[in-house]
Amino acid sequence: MRKFKVRHSKFGSGIILDTRFRGQECLVEFKTGLRMWVSRDELQLFPYLRPISIKKQSPAEFPEITPLKPIGNQGREVIEAFRMGIVPQTWVKEWTVGRSHEIATIKTWLHDQTSGTLVIKGGYGSGKSHLLDYLYGYALELNYAVAKVGIDPVSTHMAFPKRVYRSLVQSMKIPYNGRILDFREGLVSLAQAGVLTDHGILAPFLKALKKGEVVPSMWYWIEGLETSFTKWGVLYDHTTAANIYCYILSGISHALADVLDLNGLILLFDEAESARIYRYTYEWLRGINFFKALVLTANDEPDLVEERIVKTESCYRGECSGLIYSGHRRFPYVYKLPSYLKVVFAVTPDVSLEKLTSEYNIYTLELGPLNPEILEHFFYRFVELYRKVYGLKISLSEKKEIFGLIKRYALFSTRLFIKAMVECLDFKRFYPQKTLKNLGSYF
Numbered sequence: 309m310r311k312f313k314v315r316h317s318k319f320g321s322g323i324i325l326d327t328r329f330r331g332q333e334c335l336v337e338f339k340t341g342l343r344m345w346v347s348r349d350e351l352q353l354f355p356y357l358r359p360i361s362i363k364k365q366s367p368a369e370f371p372e373i374t375p376l377k378p379i380g381n382q383g384r385e386v387i388e389a390f391r392m393g394i395v396p397q398t399w400v401k402e403w404t405v406g407r408s409h410e411i412a413t414i415k416t417w418l419h420d421q422t423s424g425t426l427v428i429k430g431g432y433g434s435g436k437s438h439l440l441d442y443l444y445g446y447a448l449e450l451n452y453a454v455a456k457v458g459i460d461p462v463s464t465h466m467a468f469p470k471r472v473y474r475s476l477v478q479s480m481k482i483p484y485n486g487r488i489l490d491f492r493e494g495l496v497s498l499a500q501a502g503v504l505t506d507h508g509i510l511a512p513f514l515k516a517l518k519k520g521e522v523v524p525s526m527w528y529w530i531e532g533l534e535t536s537f538t539k540w541g542v543l544y545d546h547t548t549a550a551n552i553y554c555y556i557l558s559g560i561s562h563a564l565a566d567v568l569d570l571n572g573l574i575l576l577f578d579e580a581e582s583a584r585i586y587r588y589t590y591e592w593l594r595g596i597n598f599f600k601a602l603v604l605t606a607n608d609e610p611d612l613v614e615e616r617i618v619k620t621e622s623c624y625r626g627e628c629s630g631l632i633y634s635g636h637r638r639f640p641y642v643y644k645l646p647s648y649l650k651v652v653f654a655v656t657p658d659v660s661l662e663k664l665t666s667e668y669n670i671y672t673l674e675l676g677p678l679n680p681e682i683l684e685h686f687f688y689r690f691v692e693l694y695r696k697v698y699g700l701k702i703s704l705s706e707k708k709e710i711f712g713l714i715k716r717y718a719l720f721s722t723r724l725f726i727k728a729m730v731e732c733l734d735f736k737r738f739y740p741q742k743t744l745k746n747l748g749s750y751f
Contacts, residue, residue, distance in 0.1 A: 314351040319344075324351075326432040326721070328393075335432060344461070344585050383697040390690070391730045393433070393723035400441045406682035407439065410673050414443055418450055418650075423669040424606030426652045427661050430675030433723030436654040439675070440576045443652060447574050448483050452650075453494070453564050455480040456576040461585040466595035470545040473553040474532035476575060484568055492527065494564070503563045508639050509552070510559050512540045541637060547594035548623055548632050550601045555639040558605055558647040565648035572648030575602070580653040580661070597632045599653075599661055604629060605641050606651045607668045612641040678722055680715060687711050690729050700737045710736070713744055 314336060315321045322338035327348075334351060337343045386403070389396040395403045404411070417426050430436045440456065447454045455476040457464055464475050482494040489497065499517035504510045513530050516522050528535035532543060532553075543552060561573035583595040604612055611628035617638050618625060624633040631641065653661050657674070678686075691707055694700055702710075710732045718724040732744065 316346060316350055316352075319346075326723070383693055386693060387697060387730060390726045393727045395438055395441065395726075397441055397445070400438065400445055403686075404438065404442050405686050406678040407435070407442075407675075410439060410675065411442070413671065413673055414439070414446070417671045418447060418452070420669075420671075423671055424608065424647075424650050425603050425668065425670045426650070426673065427670060428652065428654045428673045428675065429657045429659070430654075431656060431721070433721030434675045434677070435722045436675060437578050438722075439673075440578055440652065440654055443574075444481075444576060448481060448488065450571060451483055451569075452571045453480060453482040453561070453573045454576065455573070456578065458578040459580050459582045461582050465586070465591065466580070466583040466598045467547045467586065467591035468545060468594075469547075469550045469553045469598050470532050470543060472598070473556070476557070477531050482564065482568075483570065491531065494560075495530070497568060498560070498563050501563075501567045503567045504559055504643075507559045507643060509541065509543075509556055544634060544636060546634060546636075547591065549634045549637075550594075550598045551631070551633045551639055551641050552637055554601050554605045554641040555643055558641070558649055559643035561647055561649040562644050565646075570648075572650060574650045574652065575606075577651065577653045579655075581656045581659045584659075594632070601631050601641055602651045603661075603668065603670070604631070605647055606649045608645050608647055609642070610645065613645060614640070677720060683715070683722075683725060684711060687714070687729060690726075691733065694730075694733050698737055700733060702736055706736070709744060 313321065314324055314334070316336070316338070319336075319338045319342060322336040324334045325337055325343070326335040327333065328335075328345070332348050333345045334348055335343065336346050336351070382399075385396050386399055389399075414426070417423055428436050428439055444454050444456055456479045457472055457475040459466055459472070464471050466472060477491040480491040480494065482489040482491075482497075484494070484497060495514065495517060498504065499514040502518065504514055507514075510530075513522070513526065516526065525535045525537040529537045529540070529543065543549075557573065557575070564570040565572045580599075583599070584592070586592045586595070609629065611626065612631075615629060616627040617633050618627050619635075624635050624638060625631065626633065626641075629641075655661060687710075688707065691702070710729075714725060714728045714732060718728040735742070735744070
């Protein structure tokens with residue numbers, strides 16, 4: 309569906325750039341300049357898709373599928389993930405190719421204590437999310453706690469820090485004593501160590517946790533979920549509350565490094581450019597404030613510890629940093645220095661987060677398309693996996709024909725390339741007597 313012209317009843321005409329959720333949502337760039345994800349049902353396509361003309365067959369005419377010998381679910385797991393244009397988390401290392409330079413930069417950044425921020429830039433489908441998944445697993449191996457969030461205009465907008473925080477703690481993984489702990493297990497370990505006794509938010513919770521007095525509503529409270537529990541103060545879902553959640557995250561990161569002997573906490577933000585989709589202008593400004601706050605916190609900005617907070621016409625701001633503070637709970641952005649916090653943002657090339665704070669050592673990675681030779685090697689490797697799982701046998705000439713078709717229509721996007729691989733091999737498996745000519749009309 310790449311480059312198909314569409315019309316939307318509200319936003320007018322545009323062009324499809326990408327799809328997700330098995331084609332149920334389309335990324336559309338409208339003539340007005342607006343770029344956003346839209347439900348497939350809301351779009352009228354031009355030209356219309358022509359269905360493949362396949363003669364109707366009775367069940368008896370379809371090829372008999374012979375059960376394979378048990379080979380485990382690993383191969384099928386990879387194939388089904390590729391069908392959606394992604395790589396399963398457990399197989400990220402094995403299916404990462406052609407990114408040796410980028411991986412070397414990531415490793416350098418992880419060991420560079422002078423930099424707290426990494427920005428990964430690339431077009432839609434270029435492999436940003438895959439690289440974040442690689443970083444997620446590699447950071448755990450290096451004894452970092454890791455959390456990841458996908459920024460979404462509705463559920464996890466950067467303008468609403470509590471919603472982002474809620475998603476981060478749900479995905480948090482903490483390596484400790486040969487195990488991988490989740491957020492709750494990590495806080496239990498911190499409570500047993502008797503840390504953060506002077507933290508304005510975490511201290512009373514950890515004290516109760518150590519005594520065994522924490523009930524579900526208290527867990528919901530510290531996890532940013534909906535609850536009526538307010539004994540230790542309200543965790544606000546306001547656009548001005550970025551300081552509250554940076555204060556909590558920096559406190560956790562500091563304690564993990566100081567007491568549990570971890571290297572710190574890494575926060576991964578996928579599709580960060582989605583913050584540009586907003587209802588009101590102030591939401592965009594609050595989102596920018598949260599971006600800047602995370603960068604300053606991760607880079608151990610000393611002003612965030614003790615700066616004076618002043619009241620302006622519209623909100624409370626830091627006198628030195630200019631960051632917005634909650635008027636109800638004016639905690640500092642940073643608990644203590646060093647914060648041992650690192651942040652990674654995956655964005656499209658037209659977003660320049662690194663310009664928000666030019667005085668810091670911010671690493672930037674720009675992803676280009678993979679080399680065709682690397683993609684060809686990747687393709688033949690996948691064909692072999694597909695053969696082992698489904699028993700599909702195709703000749704060398706057929707393999708070359710399939711790769712040529714995919715290269716012609718999906719070379720610009722790694723995501724489309726791996727989705728196309730699965731679809732073409734599925735086609736050959738279910739319709740072995742058919743050619744790829746009709747299938748090509750769908751690309």
